[in-house]
Amino acid sequence: MNGLWIAHFNAGPAHGNGLAVFRAGEILGGDLAHTWVGTYETEGPSLYARVRVTPYVAVQNGEPAMPDRTVTMTLQGTCSETDAELNGHADDSEVMVSIEMHRAA
DSSP states (O other): OOOEEEEEEEEEEEEEEEEEEEEEEEEEESSSEEEEEEEEEEEEEEEEEEEEEOOOOOEEEEEEEOOOOOEEEEEEEEEEEEEEEEEEEEOOOOOEEEEEEEHHH
16 A cells, blocks of 8 residues: 555545555545545555544634634545555544545555
């Protein structure tokens, strides 16, 4: 899993694309509106992840331009050398989240 991954996600009506770096059990990444920080484990082709998604908060005149709402997700799926799929939901929601990833580097 170590490497740079292009991610496409669907979370209820929300969807988008971003980049994630997987390295030594740690996930760092984001899209244009969020940062992603988490951990992952693999067991053969199985992939398990916990990811904290935090909205990017712009500051205008010293005040946040939008309220902060951090969400933690529990995900599981499968991975290969070039592709991965994860499914799950935010800890405080039943909205299903699906993520497709392709290795970029």
